[in-house]
Amino acid sequence: MTSSTITRLRRNAYPPGRAARELGLKRSEFDLAVHLGQIRTVPDEGGGGRRVTSCEIDRVRATDGHPGALRQRLRLVGTTEGAQVMDISLGRFTRLARLGLFSPVRFYLNRYRAVVWLYLADELEEFTTVEENTPLLTARRMPEGVRDLLDEGVDLRARNWRGRHRGFLLRLAEAPWESAGALAAFLHPVRIAELVPDPYERSHLGRFRPAPPAHAAQGSPAAHLIEKIMTADDPAEIAWLSTELNRALDDARSFRPAPRPTVRQAPSGPPRGEPVSPEPPRGLLGWLRRRSA
Known part of the structure; x- marks a missing residue:
């Protein structure tokens, strides 16, 4: 793709708010889709953030079940709802999350300054469909190696x-x-x-x-x-x-090397034998003297 083609595409692009409306998404849904790489963006030529080209808008619209299918892929859940999605207890869900078996996508601090982790519901559902994960979801006790990690205080969520x-x-x-x-x-x-x-x-x-x-x-x-x-x-x-x-x-x-301040060379002195003129005073005193002269 030539640079002129890229420039033309960037000019024919939408700011985030307009792109979200064109795709039938809430702004929060749009931002998450960009974060996950499901909607591609390009730099704004004016240096004001990111934009979405009309070609990308058309590509996303053409996907099956849009926008409902995309919204489903973007659905976020916390610990309580995540445990319901996986049909396990809150305690087991937290232990699996601490082990890093699924990764949070976002977080926020509640009014008590506790960290609230958010996960993609789609990824949690996929985790439950993998046969190797069944013991982690249904066994009365976690496997011994897993218990040892939890006892050591491992927490890979962050x-x-x-x-x-x-x-x-x-x-x-x-x-x-x-x-x-x-x-x-x-x-x-x-x-x-x-x-x-x-x-x-x-x-x-x-x-x-x-x-x-x-x-x-x-x-x-x-x-x-x-x-x-x-x-x-x-x-x-x-x-x-x-x-x-x-x-x-x-x-x-x-x-491109990091910029550095320009080094000014000291001016060469007067030729030998010529008198050196005193440097005129600066500031208010110098201004007054020059004005009176």
């Missing part, structure tokens, strides 16, 4: 959410620096400082580091909790992210 959200951010990345920023979003600033010691590179990388999807007042307990969920804490996850960030930075530096 890590699995980070993996899904990282995939979403990387799909949106249009250039190497954006890819690097997407990876850096899940690392602690101290770790980023170790990986990117150059302050100009680190500052430039920070421009492309996305904020967490959930919002809270800066410095509030809720903001600290959201930051904790967003930041990798498992050594293996941190090591993988560090390696990938280094690779992305190598690509970014080759693509």
Whole structure:
């Protein structure tokens, strides 16, 4: 596809609100479909976010059972409804979720600042249809190895959410620096400082580091909790992210080095033997002297 064709397609594109209406979706449903990669977007030429081309609108409309089938694939459930979908107890559902056997798609904090994880109902239903999962759903006691993990306090919900959200951010990345920023979003600033010691590179990388999807007042307990969920804490996850960030930075530096301040050369002095004129005073005093002269 030529650059002129891409430009033409982007011009003939809809902003998110209009695209949602064209597809018969609520805005929240549309945003989730984009997040999951079920609706493709392109950058807005004016730098104002993302848009959906008319070709993509036509493609989504042409799918069987639209929009009902898409809405079903986008249905989100919490713990209580998720347990009902899988026909298991709340406690068993929570234990399976902590083991990372299915991944949350979104989260929010309730009024008690407790994390509420949301899952795709379609994925939970699919989990129940796999024969190998039957013992996990119906056995009176969890298998011994699984019980050991739970006793150790394993909880992979946040890590699995980070993996899904990282995939979403990387799909949106249009250039190497954006890819690097997407990876850096899940690392602690101290770790980023170790990986990117150059302050100009680190500052430039920070421009492309996305904020967490959930919002809270800066410095509030809720903001600290959201930051904790967003930041990798498992050594293996941190090591993988560090390696990938280094690779992305190598690509970014080759693509376009981070900007640096222009170095001004000191002006050369007067020729030897010529008197040196005193530098005129600056500020208000200098202005008054020049005015009186």
